[in-house]
Amino acid sequence: MRQRQTLSSRLWAAGIWLLVALFVLNLTAVIATVIVSSFATRWLGTWLPSGWTVDWYASAWSEFQLADVLTTTFEVASFVVLISGLVGAPAAYALARRDFPGKKLVMLLMLTPLLAPPITYGIPLATVLYSAGFAGKLSGVVMANLVPSVPFVVLVLIPFVEQIDPKIEGAARVFGAGTFRLFWHILMPLLAPGVLAALLLVLVRTLAMFELTFLTSGPTSQTLVVALYYAVFAAGVRPEQSINAMAVIFMLTSMVWLVVALRFVNPTQIVARARKAPA
Amino acid sequence: MAAAPSARAPFDGVALLAAPAALILCALFLYPFAYGLWLSFVPAAGGALANYRKFFADPFLYGTIATTLWLALPVTLLNLAVAVPVAMRVRLMRNQRLLTTILVLPITLGVVLIAQGLLTYLGPQGWFNRALMTLGLVSHPVRLVHDYWGVFLSLFLTGFPFTFLLTLSHVSGIDPALEQAAATLGANARQRFLAVILPLLAPGLAIAFCLSFVQAFSVFPSAILLGAPAGPTRVISIAAYQAAFEDFDYSMASAIAMLMGGVQLAIIAAVLGLRGLAYRGPAGGGKG
Numbered sequence: 001m002r003q004r005q006t007l008s009s010r011l012w013a014a015g016i017w018l019l020v021a022l023f024v025l026n027l028t029a030v031i032a033t034v035i036v037s038s039f040a041t042r043w044l045g046t047w048l049p050s051g052w053t054v055d056w057y058a059s060a061w062s063e064f065q066l067a068d069v070l071t072t073t074f075e076v077a078s079f080v081v082l083i084s085g086l087v088g089a090p091a092a093y094a095l096a097r098r099d100f101p102g103k104k105l106v107m108l109l110m111l112t113p114l115l116a117p118p119i120t121y122g123i124p125l126a127t128v129l130y131s132a133g134f135a136g137k138l139s140g141v142v143m144a145n146l147v148p149s150v151p152f153v154v155l156v157l158i159p160f161v162e163q164i165d166p167k168i169e170g171a172a173r174v175f176g177a178g179t180f181r182l183f184w185h186i187l188m189p190l191l192a193p194g195v196l197a198a199l200l201l202v203l204v205r206t207l208a209m210f211e212l213t214f215l216t217s218g219p220t221s222q223t224l225v226v227a228l229y230y231a232v233f234a235a236g237v238r239p240e241q242s243i244n245a246m247a248v249i250f251m252l253t254s255m256v257w258l259v260v261a262l263r264f265v266n267p268t269q270i271v272a273r274a275r276k277a278p279a
Numbered sequence: 280m281a282a283a284p285s286a287r288a289p290f291d292g293v294a295l296l297a298a299p300a301a302l303i304l305c306a307l308f309l310y311p312f313a314y315g316l317w318l319s320f321v322p323a324a325g326g327a328l329a330n331y332r333k334f335f336a337d338p339f340l341y342g343t344i345a346t347t348l349w350l351a352l353p354v355t356l357l358n359l360a361v362a363v364p365v366a367m368r369v370r371l372m373r374n375q376r377l378l379t380t381i382l383v384l385p386i387t388l389g390v391v392l393i394a395q396g397l398l399t400y401l402g403p404q405g406w407f408n409r410a411l412m413t414l415g416l417v418s419h420p421v422r423l424v425h426d427y428w429g430v431f432l433s434l435f436l437t438g439f440p441f442t443f444l445l446t447l448s449h450v451s452g453i454d455p456a457l458e459q460a461a462a463t464l465g466a467n468a469r470q471r472f473l474a475v476i477l478p479l480l481a482p483g484l485a486i487a488f489c490l491s492f493v494q495a496f497s498v499f500p501s502a503i504l505l506g507a508p509a510g511p512t513r514v515i516s517i518a519a520y521q522a523a524f525e526d527f528d529y530s531m532a533s534a535i536a537m538l539m540g541g542v543q544l545a546i547i548a549a550v551l552g553l554r555g556l557a558y559r560g561p562a563g564g565g566k567g
Binding site: 009012013016017019020023024026027028029030031033034037044045047087088090091093094095097098100103106109110112113115116117118119120121123124125126127128130143144146147150151154204205208209210211214215225228229232233235240243244247250251254255258262266267268 | 293294295296297299300301303304305307308309310311312314315316318361364365368369376378379380381382383384385387388389390391392393394395396397398399400404405406407409436439444447448468489490493494496497499500503504516519520523524529532533535536539540543
């Protein structure tokens with residue numbers, strides 16, 4: 001269908017693209033500022049720094065004890081990914097395949113943590129974890145991060161399970177497959193792309209999850225994003241380039257996983273539940 | 280014969296697979312929430328309602344609700360107002376992947392990184408002010424950081440992509456045939472949007488508004504790092520945090536958290552109530 005293009009509709013379209021271009025330009029400039037500053041010897045009152053260096057990375061690495069922080073970050077992320085996968089995938093299967101009394105309540109229990117902002121439930125949760133002695137430790141941080149992660153895995157996986165024809169499982173049963181073989185040879189291969197996508201997204205989200213980790217972590221259980229917050233908060237104590245070098249390291253740790261994740265999922269899925277599950 | 284498992288199969292234990300997830304959420308979400316609600320009525324001193332009375336008696340505390348709304352509502356409305364026309368355009372694009380990938384960056388990088396970037400970028404020596412001065416739009420650097428506008432812009436930078444991607448997924452769900460039918464019948468672009476697209480989009484927009492609003496309302500790290508946390512951007516989450524981790528009054532902190540949840544719920548209920556007045560039905564077209 002070819003429509004007549006009036007002048008006003010062309011102007012409107014041009015205006016919208018200009019808006020998008022301005023947004024992308026500013027966004028790129030914000031990220032570029034961080035990167036440029038991390039390589040700058042001195043950057044005051046000019047468009048670009050007066051010289052370039054990589055020394056800030058070495059000083060950030062030792063000043064902020066990034067070796068320890070990165071270890072903690074990946075310990076937290078691995079536990080969160082592992083537990084939410086082990087718990088979330090079976091739950092998604094049950095919710096996609098069966099109708100049972102109280103299913104609506106379970107679904108509501110899965111949806112609410114994703115809709116409630118972390119600060120609202122994070123403060124009561126931190127209170128409980130402090131009185132139970134978990135807060136400040138790695139275990140407390142992992143527990144807090146499970147609250148949004150488990151429902152996320154469940155909700156991402158439900159459409160993946162739904163698109164597997166139950167007849168395939170029935171056929172396997174007819175040919176004598178036991179529950180274990182059914183799971184290992186039929187469900188696992190079919191669900192693998194979905195599970196991988198869900199877990200990668202949980203990883204990316206856990207690396208960037210600030211509020212819950214901030215409220216429940218202690219000095220030895222900070223993840224990189226919380227360490228970055230403290231560095232920015234105390235800006236002025238440390239050279240800005242050093243903080244920016246740390247920010248670039250943080251950016252790299254999440255971007256690697258985001259790039260991997262985007263091979264399996266559509267960017268829209270990071271925000272919204274996809275209408276159609278990807279094949 | 281092994282029956283194919285169907286949605287109406289008798290109870291056979293498969294449903295129990297959902298139990299571990301449900302238990303974890305009961306222990307780590309439902310219980311803390313209930314505990315927080317109970318704790319908020321057991322203040323350190325005074326009667327059951329002492330925390331809430333204290334909150335609404337102290338302008339430094341109750342003022343945070345207005346401060347947060349004054350930040351969250353305009354940002355959410357702006358996000359939505361920009362997201363709808365952009366999504367309407369982008370849905371016609373054949374290759375959306377590059378744009379959506381760029382836009383998902385601020386969401387995955389998180390508010391702390393964006394705040395650190397904006398501190399330099401919007402600062403008096405930053406590229407933003409330099410560009411404005413080079414273009415001759417201003418003669419002196421504009422004060423943007425450590426102020427309302429720094430937080431506003433950071434909420435726009437992370438919130439717009441979120442709202443846009445949500446809106447795009449709703450807009451893409453509308454059958455283009457409906458709009459083409461309207462065009463065949465002689466409706467111009469404005470009429471097609473107002474009479475066909477908007478009514479179909481309204482429920483999706485209501486949800487996008489709620490989710491974006493909840494994100495903006497719980498603004499926390501950028502209000503501290505980029506804003507003036509003692510003044511114009513002292514938002515309610517800062518008040519809750521200070522009660523818990525600076526005054527160690529967990530009872531008061533829980534009360535503020537509950538009030539925060541209550542305000543959000545009220546706004547969401549209002550928006551979804553309005554949605555109830557809008558058209559409900561298929562957006563897929565066809566017969567029906």
